[in-house]
Amino acid sequence: MSVSRREFLxxxxxxxxxxxxxxxxxxxxxxxxxxxxxxxxxxxxxxxxGCGVMIGTTNGKVTAIKGDKLSPINKGLLCVKxxxxxKVVNANNRLLKPLVRKNGKLEEASWEEAMSLVASKFKETIxxxxxxxxxxYGSGQATTEETYVANKLFKGHIGTNNVEGNPRLCMASAVGxxxxxxxxxxxxxxxxxxxxxxxxxxxxxxxxxxxxxxxDRLVARKRKNPNVKVIAIDPRKTPTNKIIDLHLQVIxxxxxxxxxxxxxxxxxxxxxxxxxxxxxxxxxDGKEAISYEDYxxxxxxxxxxxxxxxxxxxxxxxxxxxxxxxxxKGVVSLWTMGVNQRKRGVWLNNLMHNMHLITGKIGYQGxxxxxxxxxxxxxxxxxxxxxxxxxxxxxxxxxxxxxREQIAKIWNVPASNIAPTPGKHTVAMFEAIASGEIKAAxxxxxxxxxxxxxLNKYLQGLQDCFLVVAECFHPTETTKMADVVLPAxxxxxxxxxxxxTERRSQHQAKVNEPKGEARWDGDILIDLATRLGHGKNFxxxxxxxxxxxxxxxxxxxxxxxLTGAPYSRLKEVRGLRWxxxxxxxxxxxxxxxxxxxxxxxxKAAGRRMYFYARPDGRAVVFARPDLGPHExxxxxxxxxxxxGRVLEHWHTLTMTGxxxxxxxxxxxxxxxxxxxDAARLGLANDxxxxxxxxxxxxxxxxxxxxxxxxxxxxxxxxWPEKLANVLTTDAYDPGSKEPEYKVCxxxxxxx
Amino acid sequence: xxxxxxxxxxxxxxxxxxxxxxKKMGAxxxxxxxxxxxxxxxxxxxxxxxxxxxCSQLMHNYKDVTGVFPTYLTxxxxxxxxxxxxxxxxxx
Numbered sequence: 001m002s003v004s005r006r007e008f009l010x011x012x013x014x015x016x017x018x019x020x021x022x023x024x025x026x027x028x029x030x031x032x033x034x035x036x037x038x039x040x041x042x043x044x045x046x047x048x049x050g051c052g053v054m055i056g057t058t059n060g061k062v063t064a065i066k067g068d069k070l071s072p073i074n075k076g077l078l079c080v081k082x083x084x085x086x087k088v089v090n091a092n093n094r095l096l097k098p099l100v101r102k103n104g105k106l107e108e109a110s111w112e113e114a115m116s117l118v119a120s121k122f123k124e125t126i127x128x129x130x131x132x133x134x135x136x137y138g139s140g141q142a143t144t145e146e147t148y149v150a151n152k153l154f155k156g157h158i159g160t161n162n163v164e165g166n167p168r169l170c171m172a173s174a175v176g177x178x179x180x181x182x183x184x185x186x187x188x189x190x191x192x193x194x195x196x197x198x199x200x201x202x203x204x205x206x207x208x209x210x211x212x213x214x215x216d217r218l219v220a221r222k223r224k225n226p227n228v229k230v231i232a233i234d235p236r237k238t239p240t241n242k243i244i245d246l247h248l249q250v251i252x253x254x255x256x257x258x259x260x261x262x263x264x265x266x267x268x269x270x271x272x273x274x275x276x277x278x279x280x281x282x283x284x285d286g287k288e289a290i291s292y293e294d295y296x297x298x299x300x301x302x303x304x305x306x307x308x309x310x311x312x313x314x315x316x317x318x319x320x321x322x323x324x325x326x327x328x329k330g331v332v333s334l335w336t337m338g339v340n341q342r343k344r345g346v347w348l349n350n351l352m353h354n355m356h357l358i359t360g361k362i363g364y365q366g367x368x369x370x371x372x373x374x375x376x377x378x379x380x381x382x383x384x385x386x387x388x389x390x391x392x393x394x395x396x397x398x399x400x401x402x403x404r405e406q407i408a409k410i411w412n413v414p415a416s417n418i419a420p421t422p423g424k425h426t427v428a429m430f431e432a433i434a435s436g437e438i439k440a441a442x443x444x445x446x447x448x449x450x451x452x453x454x455l456n457k458y459l460q461g462l463q464d465c466f467l468v469v470a471e472c473f474h475p476t477e478t479t480k481m482a483d484v485v486l487p488a489x490x491x492x493x494x495x496x497x498x499x500x501t502e503r504r505s506q507h508q509a510k511v512n513e514p515k516g517e518a519r520w521d522g523d524i525l526i527d528l529a530t531r532l533g534h535g536k537n538f539x540x541x542x543x544x545x546x547x548x549x550x551x552x553x554x555x556x557x558x559x560x561x562l563t564g565a566p567y568s569r570l571k572e573v574r575g576l577r578w579x580x581x582x583x584x585x586x587x588x589x590x591x592x593x594x595x596x597x598x599x600x601x602x603k604a605a606g607r608r609m610y611f612y613a614r615p616d617g618r619a620v621v622f623a624r625p626d627l628g629p630h631e632x633x634x635x636x637x638x639x640x641x642x643x644g645r646v647l648e649h650w651h652t653l654t655m656t657g658x659x660x661x662x663x664x665x666x667x668x669x670x671x672x673x674x675x676x677d678a679a680r681l682g683l684a685n686d687x688x689x690x691x692x693x694x695x696x697x698x699x700x701x702x703x704x705x706x707x708x709x710x711x712x713x714x715x716x717x718x719w720p721e722k723l724a725n726v727l728t729t730d731a732y733d734p735g736s737k738e739p740e741y742k743v744c745x746x747x748x749x750x751x
Numbered sequence: 752x753x754x755x756x757x758x759x760x761x762x763x764x765x766x767x768x769x770x771x772x773x774k775k776m777g778a779x780x781x782x783x784x785x786x787x788x789x790x791x792x793x794x795x796x797x798x799x800x801x802x803x804x805x806c807s808q809l810m811h812n813y814k815d816v817t818g819v820f821p822t823y824l825t826x827x828x829x830x831x832x833x834x835x836x837x838x839x840x841x842x843x
Binding site for chain 1: 755782786825826
């Protein structure tokens with residue numbers, strides 16, 4: 001039977017889907033199996049889950065994409081974000097040539113002209129205003145190698161610690177939480193724990209939409225064992241509610257009290273693991289050590305009734321949640337921006353960990369306190385690679401003399417080249433740009449002119465400073481303001497390593513040449529280093545692999561040892577979870593316990609867990625005050641505004657035109673409001689309303705829906721034409737310096 | 752024209768009903784209900800974002816749909832050309 005080309009491709013697509021779930025749909029030869037199509041293993045570029053992706057190429061062009069069936073993370077599944085990966089490779093809006101601003105307009109230029117201008121401006125700025133008058137702002141989407149080169153250039157050679165990255169805006173509080181509680185960043189367990197847990201606690205996470213592959217693992221776990229429970233603490237209903245058994249729909253910003261109330265009930269009703277506490281836990285009020293008894297006394301004020309009133313939920317539900325937590329054999333807590341993007345984000349992270357520590361539900365299959373990350377390499381490049389102003393590669397700190405010496409040796413520079421004090425964190429960096437203190441900025445693979453909070457405060461400064469933007473695409477809100485835009489290679493056009501949420505490092509494969517004159521970001525930075533007179537220490541970087549090999553030296557002997565993960569191995573395996581100290585080590589499932597190659601059996605002396613990153617081997621349970629948001633609602637601004645992502649928001653206004661009959665029209669930017677609030681304020685669906693905060697105002701279409709709780713509104717933040725971040729606050733967590741995007745006070749009225 | 756296969760995961764006992772609904776949507780072909788009640792469908796769309804809209808619609812409008820996973824994408828052109836920069840920009 002002959003089939004048309006279209007039918008053949010449809011059969012091929014269906015067959016590939018069937019194959020993913022272990023079904024042989026078709027006996028016929030399919031396009032997927034065509035010898036002309038070469039498949040290469042790679043990793044998804046979008047969120048921090050780290051899904052395996054297979055890239056199909058024909059004659060050096062990307063022609064197909066599918067999930068990697070052998071990936072232990074996604075087992076062949078892809079969410080819609082990953083599914084879109086290929087298209088940008090071939091997008092005709094890719095930036096193909098350098099652009100230089102001339103007479104107010106960005107014009108095409110040669111690489112020589114562009115780089116020569118960048119180097120001379122940076123040189124001149126440093127000479128006239130000092131090394132701290134320049135900065136680098138990177139990304140959790142850059143490869144580890146790219147961030148490493150930038151770090152080496154700016155911290156080790158230029159001598160400024162003004163090196164930041166956009167993970168400051170999304171996961172710095174998680175870093176602070178892990179560091180203060182466990183003594184070391186990043187989770188104890190992994191995604192595998194999801195497959196064995198009896199209870200999931202989701203806080204501030206719309207897992208179904210933001211991390212669909214993780215969500216699928218939750219669904220699968222729940223289906224396998226119907227007794228598995230899911231509790232959510234979140235101000236908003238989302239598609240994740242489909243699997244939620246108990247939803248504590250809290251008033252935004254007050255959930256610290258709920259976490260303490262849960263702990264209080266767990267203690268009072270005897271669900272604690274006293275042996276684990278005795279062996280592996282210490283207590284602190286954040287300033288000094290306290291006793292277990294002090295902690296129990298501290299908790300007494302957090303009755304279910306107290307927390308219920310503060311958060312606007314039922315006290316009985318808090319009791320139920322605590323009992324489920326206490327009775328479960330294994331609990332996995334998952335959270336994202338709803339916890340991290342908060343004025344008290346670090347503290348809330350601590351309180352998530354507290355629950356695992358007092359119940360001993362950590363460090364074994366099915367039990368973990370697992371922060372989900374939003375970018376593919378925020379963990380790898382920025383957290384592990386040291387791409388923030390206070391860090392050095394390999395979980396080191398600039399303030400630590402020994403760490404500076406170790407890294408300086410690898411970088412072949414005097415230790416004195418590395419400044420001993422942290423540079424400017426993200427908000428401070430853009431404030432310094434706005435004030436003129438920082439005069440030249442290099443921005444790589446990110447779009448701060450859209451993503452910074454309280455945007456109106458920073459835009460003029462970005463216009464005024466000498467701004468270099470290395471990007472794959474143009475225009476973005478940031479490239480529009482740049483003096484020089486450098487075309488960068490995208491995803492499949494470069495080798496690199498991404499480190500995902502679960503400590504897994506994976507190789508991203510180069511399968512096609514960069515479009516136009518685009519260059520790998522590391523190569524551009526090496527060029528800049530050479531032009532600034534530092535070429536000697538960069539000339540051995542002939543490829544990303546060379547950079548990775550040097551980076552591995554920084555990890556040797558550290559808690560995140562990747563010595564056993566050279567390119568040769570990473571190209572073969574589906575990633576490795578550190579610590580992986582030798583070439584034959586399989587990687588580590590759970591840290592701080594038997595099986596972790598760094599676990600000190602002698603010091604542990606029979607204890608199940610020994611937190612070796614802490615001086616006493618004990619993780620810390622914190623008695624933190626339950627402070628609310630920076631900007632609570634009041635009479636003038638009576639609604640709590642939260643911003644975030646929705647699945648639809650990947651669509652833009654330019655695509656809302658001719659939508660085929662089978663799909664709903666893609667919504668434009670809108671504000672969600674609860675029906676009760678809408679009725680009270682006289683707002684109806686599709687009305688245009690003015691949303692105002694103390695920082696700005698936006699006119700938005702109204703969507704009346706019972707997703708947000710009464711008294712709150714929600715705006716997806718992605719449309720450049722409707723920059724939600726003109727409304728958000730740039731008040732930040734004093735520890736992590738992460739801004740409180742998730743809560744501010746607002747008012748709304750019919751426009 | 753883009754051709755994409757999608758695995759639709761549903762709650763036990765609901766696959767037949769949901770497959771019926773999917774068939775009504777047009778431009779979608781069902782390739783049946785398979786292991787663990789996974790429904791395999793193939794979408795033919797002029798624009799890639801329509802696939803996303805389909806996924807979104809399935810996830811939001813059907814309470815028994817627990818997951819929607821596009822698994823394979825190809826085009827009846829020789830190369831997967833795409834002109835929607837904005838979506839990638841939003842990823843930043």
